[in-house]
Amino acid sequence: MTERVLEASERTRAAKTRQRISVRPQSAKSKLAGSFHTPLWHRVAERLIAILALAAVLAIALIFVFIAREAVPMLWEAEFAEEVQIRDLFFAKEWKGYDEPVFIWQPVGEPAKFNVVPLFIGSLKVTLLAMLMSVPLGVGCAMFIALYAPRAVREVVKPVIELLAGIPSVVLGFFALMVLASWAQATFGFHFRLNAFVAAIGLALTIVPVIFTISEDAIQAVPSTLTEAALALGARKYQVALRVVLPAAIPGIAAGVVLGFGRAIGETMIVLMASGNAAIMELFDFSTSVRTVTATIAAELGEVAQGDPHWRVLFLLGVMLFGVTFVLNILGDLFIQRLQKRLTAS
């Protein structure tokens, strides 16, 4: 069984780091190691390797510390308190000129209004929409490839999807902005040319490969004993697919969905270019423009002075985004572990 899963993982050693379902092989450590005299420089090199191996851990820690460092002073700085009240970052307020409490992101003006809620609504909206498109596409595609496609088709399609994964997001953003937006407006008559729908198509293109690769792995990794048993009992192929293979592969698919979600909510260039960037408080109408957390950071950070309240709020957005994706990543890992356990146990 182990080999089978490993083989599945070998097939996808592609670029995407986490798209990998593997079981640790036997330890490389041999009893013989270390029983002979080792020259000094070997030991130095080995020590160096062990230290460098901590770089990833260090990087994660530094990322968190150094973006938090730019945000946290908002808690005590007088300059910040003069301009912004922290509760207004999260709660609605009845600003002058409005007749009810509102959530507003208008960071330039007197007074500046920094409410992060519309931005998170925007991120969530465009991400959910992208998921609605990419999950059926990715999983459907994976099922087709794993269950129905002839070998020749499979050999072609997998590299093609890897190719899709290799397209830089600025190119997808460009495509959404220049080509898809005009097409969508002509076809559906959208009021806004750049809107959540157009941006979501662009996003879907980036996450389809993620969902496809992980789902396909998971489906391939379902033991043939299971499917053969079902077939032997007289089940039809579609019954096997829907009632045996799919349920067995669910944790893998879930991992793909979670990781795809994390990717989509953190994607910047596509939404920056194609979403219209209007901070509207509206979750369900996908024909309106949206302003996401990521696009806001990208568009505004270059223009504020270090230490300005606006600067601090943008770094706070970064910290929050980091937190969200961190949780999603851990969740995705848990699903993958569960899948491995389930498959190795059977």
Next chain:
Amino acid sequence: MVILAQNWAQAFMAANPGKVIQVSGGGSGTGMAALINGTADLANASRPIKDKERKQLAKRRDVEVEEFRVALDALAVYVPASNKIESLTIPQLKSIFRGQTTNWKDVGGEDKSIVLYSRENSSGTYAYFKEHVLEDEDFAATAQTLPGTAAVINAVSKDAGGIGYGGIAYAEGVRTVKVAPADGEPVEPTMENATSGKYPLSRFLKIYSAGKASGIAKEYLDYVLSDDGQKIVEGVGYYPLPKEATAAAE
């Protein structure tokens, strides 16, 4: 204004081999931020420096800012070529961009809903418009913010209900409408009207330097204000400084 700076920079570098001017894009706020952070020697801005920025500069870099007027611009209001509307008053513009007027027929156009295009909030144009047209009230939340005037033009030209605003130099492929002050006649954003101050939305484009400009920065500024530099202003589509303004800056 990026485009103007790029033209100046290129012409200056062509005339002075070996002297390099780096141009970064973004809005006026971007330039000011770079000036304050010390990553730029000169900042172009289409709005006056804010008190806050002046203070930050003094605090961070311990310098007084020096201001140069370098060109004249008429902030134009764009509509697509298909929109036949002749003119808009400032109060009408305010109501449109506040999101209170939502249909062209309410301001004398055809029955078509209005789509707002605004600039990213770093832009001096955004700040100018907000101050002079919206009287510091907020833009409607539905206003799409685009990262450059070019993007606004592009969007407006493709959108039958669209309206946007930006520097006169960019107005290609769209129509500019006449703008009337609250109690006056509609005025076209021509060079004459901008120079005389008749057009209600005309403004100076500026360059700020942190402390006294020196070295290459000074040479560059001299070049910008020279006849050659002002010719470039015209070439790009802004208006050159009226003679008396040049004198006032010196």
Next chain:
Amino acid sequence: MRYTSKDWLLAGLTGVSLAVILLLLAVLLGQIVWHGAPVISAEFLSQSPGADMVSGGIWPAIYGTVFMTLLMTIAGVPVGIATAIYLTEYASPRSRIAKIVRIAVNNLAGVPSIVFGLFGLGFFIIFVGGSMDALLYDDTTPVWGKPSILWASLTLAVLTLPVVIVTTEEALRTVPQEFRDASLALGATRFQTVYKIVLPNARGGILTGVILAVSRGAGEVAPIIFCGAANFLPYLPTDLRDMFMHLGYHVYALATQSPNVDAARPTLFGTVLVLLVLTFSLNLLAVIIRARSRASLRS
């Protein structure tokens, strides 16, 4: 096996999803090649852009992208390979440190690219660069504490680290355990085994990982917006502290900030095509090297 109508339905539905993806991809590539190819010429590839950003060529952007990626590779790849060696050759699978490293690598891979931009700004430019300036110079004008090609490259090195680690790890795993055992049995030390046996045998796989990381890094724009990319800089960067033009950033700038978007269209498509050819050819190279190295290991 005989297919029933429900089988055909399921096959059809799933097949349609594949068709949709392939169609979108085909439209995307088709549009870019169709509009982009006529623009490509020797001048386009070798000249600096004109002041309007549209005329002239994109050579500084190509140069900047390559230069940045090179710096990124030099900075990031050795660290990534060392990590992979540690994980596969030294750490025992139950080691807590290895577990933590693995979690960190997975998480690093999921950090949004814009957050890397914040990190580059907050850590490299403000903290590292700022501290260097404070130590080395009295002047208040930043020398190191400002956006530059160095900081952009280092930021991307961190971003691509997980790609290098994971692909290298998989490459090392494909080296049969017998090789190691044989080497150790002959009296080689563990380090000699890694250095003389494992690494040479995994060379192809490691190279693949490096190339994939390069291709990923070359196309990222969000992290370098604040870390060193310049809108317009018709001169090539000669110093680590210079800013630089970048193909991806150029696409972004042209698409949103050029004075006349319709006039910019051809240049824009041309630039996108160059960027795509660059990343695709790297990916293709990776695929070829991978296939070869696998074949040689099998034989």
